[in-house]
Amino acid sequence: MALIDQPQDQQGAFSLPPGRALEICRQLEMAILEHRILPGMKLNEDEVGETFGASRTVARSALQALAHSGLVTIERNRGAFVSRPSIREAHDVFEARALIEPRIARMAARAMSDDDLTMLRAHIENEHSAVHSGNKGQALSLSGAFHLAIAEVANQQVLTQIMRPLISRSSLIIALYWRRPDTTCESHSHEALMKAFAARDPFAAEEVMKSHIVDLHSGLDLVERPAAEPTLAAVFSGDPGSKT
Amino acid sequence: MALIDQPQDQQGAFSLPPGRALEICRQLEMAILEHRILPGMKLNEDEVGETFGASRTVARSALQALAHSGLVTIERNRGAFVSRPSIREAHDVFEARALIEPRIARMAARAMSDDDLTMLRAHIENEHSAVHSGNKGQALSLSGAFHLAIAEVANQQVLTQIMRPLISRSSLIIALYWRRPDTTCESHSHEALMKAFAARDPFAAEEVMKSHIVDLHSGLDLVERPAAEPTLAAVFSGDPGSKT
DNA sequence: AAGCTCAGGATCGTATACAATCCTTGTGCA
DNA sequence: TGCACAAGGATTGTATACGATCCTGAGCTT
Known part of the structure; x- marks a missing residue:
């Protein structure tokens, strides 16, 4: 089912929550990125604790970690909510990405090895199959993963760490404000990127x-949206830890 | 007693730790930024908990928050340490700043109001007096605060949030690798920046x-440094909340 | 009927207690 | 003397318990 990506802990890990909280973090993050939680x-x-069979202590730690990456907003004495980026924040996030990611792409094109190329092609393959299977949430999540993969090729850990929450928040922004439900343009742009990478053309x-x-x-389509508030329990019905 | 500073929560707060932990965070951050903790x-x-008269739960939360901003590194089952940025990371951090901060400066110059100008001038005054009083740690900390103040003038919250940990980590990097103990060049550069801001000249x-x-x-001077490990208790001897 | 008050429940913030892990150090043996 | 190993202490990871705050809704007053 979800043999999407291995733990892969030591990659960019400098502030990962301890033990169980990390797993809860990952599960919740994936659910949010795939728009299973809105x-x-x-x-x-x-x-959250009960859903993942852990104590409230651990759940709390996981939620705070998610808050630090901007996916979740914690209001004192009121609790944690999946963030609802404002229109203003949506603009800011994409302006930041427009500043950072082109530079990342340039560095990646310079550092690109043959193995990196095949790795990125595999990413695109995954995207395609997700699109074809009709799972839009997963497709969007994989699209974000593609951008992160480029950053890792660029081998600039600090900028990669910066990009991670930006891409996560972009997912929230798209969940709220995306104009049409198609993501085909995504695919096309990614193909164009691959061409530039294959040619090792930084510019x-x-x-x-x-x-x-x-x-x-x-x-x-940056206009105010009402808040949608589905229930949680259904999202993780039965498979809180199903992933070898 | 502790009419130190008003909460002032709503500035860039989207993931602040709750209540007491926030105060501990601030105190520890300041101590690290001023190189009172190495x-x-x-x-x-x-x-940490005992030093600030709080429970271990709160101390732990504060340390995790600091870890998320990169000031502290937590190793599982071993505890929290003030981060020791590697040479590689030092390069990465300053490359990231070289990408982000010039853009910030440009936007700030565009948005600069007269009030902003006087506010920045006050920052520089503070720096000068700290330098003259010989408190190098505080001078360095204020120098970082100046950069953050510019970011806030630029009114780009996302990039400001990104800059915050970069500047913090820069402080660690300077503590480890700075060549000479003078920071006068800092002052000079900041004056030059002020001139450009006063002229509202973005470029x-x-x-x-x-x-x-x-x-x-x-x-x-990016060569390997040995780790210095002083004791903690002395740093906060009796003044957990003394700071006008 | 509308609005205010206040009790009850629900949820979060914090403290404390227990379990798991790691590091130290002292001892026994080669 | 040097090393292997085990017991003890120290520290972190996790769970539970209690207090504080906030939201909800019933009941009373006007």
Whole structure:
């Protein structure tokens, strides 16, 4: 089912929550990134703990970690909610990405090895199959993973760490403000990126990435949205730890 | 007693630890930024809690928050230590700053109001008096605060949030790798920045900031350093909340 | 009927207690 | 003397318990 990616702990880990909390973090993050949990939803500490068979202490730690990456907003004495990025924040996030990611793409194109290329191609394959299977949430999540994979090729750990929450928040923004339900343009842009990478053309990669980010930004319909608040328990029905 | 500073929560707060932990965070952060606690030092949970008159739960939460901003590194079953940025990381951090901060400076120069200008001038005054009083740690900390103040003028919350840990980590890097104990060049660069801001010249501000960051980067002597490990108790001897 | 008050429940913040892990150190043996 | 190993202490990971705060809704007053 979800043999998507191994733990892969030691990659960019400098502030990972301890033990069990990490697993809860990953599960919740994936659920949010795949839009199985929507912005605005309440994340009750007891409920989270019980859902994953852990104590409230651990659940709380996981929620705080998610808050630090911006996926969750904690209000004192009120609890944790999936963040609902404001329109203003949506603009800021994509402006930040428009600044950072083209540079990352340039560095990646310089450092790109043959193995890296095949790895990125595999990412794109995954995206395609997700799109074909109709799982839009997973497709979007994998699209974010593609951007992160590029950052890791660029081998700039600090910028990679910076990009991670930006991409996560982009997922929230798209959940709230995306204009049409198609993500085909994504696929196309990623193909264009691959071409630049394959040619080891840093400037082309930089330019393609820049226009890709701008496209995403302009694909948003930035008007106020009401909050949707589904229930939690159904999302993790039965498989809190199903993933060898 | 503790009319130190009002909460002031809502500024850049989207993941602040709750209640008491926030105060501990602030105190520890300041101590680290002012080099009263040096990289590599162990931060025992019991000790931190007792030092600030709080339970281990709160101390732990504060340490985890600091870990998320990169000031502290937590190793499983071993505890929290003040981070010791590697040489590699030092390069990465300053490359990231060289990418982000010139853009910030440009935006700040555009958005600069007269009030902003006087506010920044006050920052520089503080720096000067700290330098003259011989308190190098505080001077360095204020220098970082100046950069953050610029970011807030630029009114780009996301990039500001990104800059915060970068500047904090820069402080650690300087503690470990700074070549000479003088920071006068800092002051000079900041004056040059002010001139560009006063003239509302975005491009000048961008260029000055860029060379400022590059100067900082090249002022580092990036060779391996041994870890210094002083004791904690002395640092906070009796004044957990003394700070006008 | 509308609005206010206040009790009850629910949820979070914090403290404490127990379990698991790691590090130290002292001892026994080669 | 040097090393292997085990017992003890120290420290972190996790669970539970208690207090504080907030939200809800019933009942009373106007």
